[in-house]
Amino acid sequence: MNSAQSGFSPGAALCGLVFIALGALFFLEAVDAIDLELDLLLPAAVIVLGLAVVLSAAWPRRRGSS
Amino acid sequence: MANESAERPPEPEPRPAGDAGAAPTEAPASNIPPAGGGGGGDAPPPRARLTRSRSNQVVAGVAGGLGEYFEVDPTLVRVAIVVLTIITGGLFALVYVAAIIIMPRSDGQLSPIVERAGTVGREGSSAVAIVFGLILIAVGVTTLVQATELPNLRWDAVLAVVLGLIGLAIVFESRRGPNGGLIAVGLILTAVLAVSTALPSARWDSGFGNRSVHPTSIASLDREYDHAFGSMTVDLRDVPFPDGETRVRIGIAFGDLTVRVPSEVAVRVIGDTVFGSSSVLGRQHDGIAADLEEETDGYAGAPRRLEIELSNAFGSVTVRQ
Numbered sequence: 001m002n003s004a005q006s007g008f009s010p011g012a013a014l015c016g017l018v019f020i021a022l023g024a025l026f027f028l029e030a031v032d033a034i035d036l037e038l039d040l041l042l043p044a045a046v047i048v049l050g051l052a053v054v055l056s057a058a059w060p061r062r063r064g065s066s
Numbered sequence: 067m068a069n070e071s072a073e074r075p076p077e078p079e080p081r082p083a084g085d086a087g088a089a090p091t092e093a094p095a096s097n098i099p100p101a102g103g104g105g106g107g108d109a110p111p112p113r114a115r116l117t118r119s120r121s122n123q124v125v126a127g128v129a130g131g132l133g134e135y136f137e138v139d140p141t142l143v144r145v146a147i148v149v150l151t152i153i154t155g156g157l158f159a160l161v162y163v164a165a166i167i168i169m170p171r172s173d174g175q176l177s178p179i180v181e182r183a184g185t186v187g188r189e190g191s192s193a194v195a196i197v198f199g200l201i202l203i204a205v206g207v208t209t210l211v212q213a214t215e216l217p218n219l220r221w222d223a224v225l226a227v228v229l230g231l232i233g234l235a236i237v238f239e240s241r242r243g244p245n246g247g248l249i250a251v252g253l254i255l256t257a258v259l260a261v262s263t264a265l266p267s268a269r270w271d272s273g274f275g276n277r278s279v280h281p282t283s284i285a286s287l288d289r290e291y292d293h294a295f296g297s298m299t300v301d302l303r304d305v306p307f308p309d310g311e312t313r314v315r316i317g318i319a320f321g322d323l324t325v326r327v328p329s330e331v332a333v334r335v336i337g338d339t340v341f342g343s344s345s346v347l348g349r350q351h352d353g354i355a356a357d358l359e360e361e362t363d364g365y366a367g368a369p370r371r372l373e374i375e376l377s378n379a380f381g382s383v384t385v386r387q
Binding site: 007008009010011012013015016017018019020021022023024025026027029030031036042045 | 089222223225226228229230231232233234235236237238239240241242243245249252256259260263265
């Protein structure tokens with residue numbers, strides 16, 4: 001994948017992966033397969049989403065400098 | 067629906083979207099991106115975009131835009147939206163709100179949320195249409211399964227699958243940059259699922275408006291009372307509770323809940339609220355994520371005991387005799 005020319009956004013990709021993981025966890029909780037601890041899960045999700053924002057902001061600069 | 071027709075502007079439009087039979091092959095003018103076409107004779111016709119209509123707008127132009135995109139009468143789309151909202155106990159309204167957020171207007175103006183979140187509406191519009199279609203399919207399949215009484219699908223499970231699909235679409239779209247519309251919808255779905263998970267007894271498809279229940283016998287007493295939006299009053303004062311402990315779960319997602327309990331029965335109340343105030347057996351609880359645990363004097367040794375498990379997301383809770 002030619003990420004430099006296609007405008008690849010690692011932050012968006014990470015954000016999508018977080019939503020996939022959250023969707024899987026919420027589904028397992030809904031069918032009573034697991035018991036979600038929201039007070040642990042949601043802060044962790046917020047941290048990863050923040051990381052996604054930071055990655056999105058940093059990526060074009062790194063691409064331009066190389 | 068008569069009102070909707072009356073609200074429509076009377077001036078003639080160049081191509082009524084509902085008149086599919088009159089011009090089946092012509093794309094709606096408002097849906098053609100100005101820069102995409104070119105006037106060449108052999109050039110492929112520009113692709114219609116899924117946008118909110120300005121010329122055929124009653125609320126936000128979603129039904130008008132869908133009608134123009136799929137070349138069906140927008141009135142039929144509005145009827146379908148109303149029917150789906152009723153069938154799904156109001157849950158389809160969330161899909162409508164999501165459509166308002168993710169669909170750009172036909173003049174290119176984005177919703178404020180999407181504008182802040184990033185980019186959508188260029189290459190991303192096809193992914194938005196795909197996700198919107200997947201949401202419609204999920205709602206339809208779930209409603210169908212529930213209507214046929216096959217294995218009971220829970221709405222939060224379906225929403226979780228939709229959230230995963232949106233995540234997949236975001237990953238797919240990330241090759242061309244961030245898709246703010248999809249990310250906004252993902253965040254909204256995550257919030258809905260988080261509240262739904264925090265309040266397991268507050269079912270989102272359980273009802274809207276004002277509800278009042280007043281059982282007068284053990285046979286007519288349900289073990290669970292759920293309400294989604296509005297207010298609910300559960301009057302248990304005339305129930306002849308038997309010896310021993312009787313448990314009742316009462317949940318409301320958004321709104322005010324009032325529970326009346328009999329004075330001759332010992333009462334214990336446990337549960338939680340997310341936002342709002344509560345007055346339980348004379349004690350006040352305020353703040354965010356408050357745990358409720360109150361009981362009348364001598365509860366453990368009382369011959370007749372009523373344990374109420376409460377849950378409330380946003381609103382007030384009152385439990386009194």
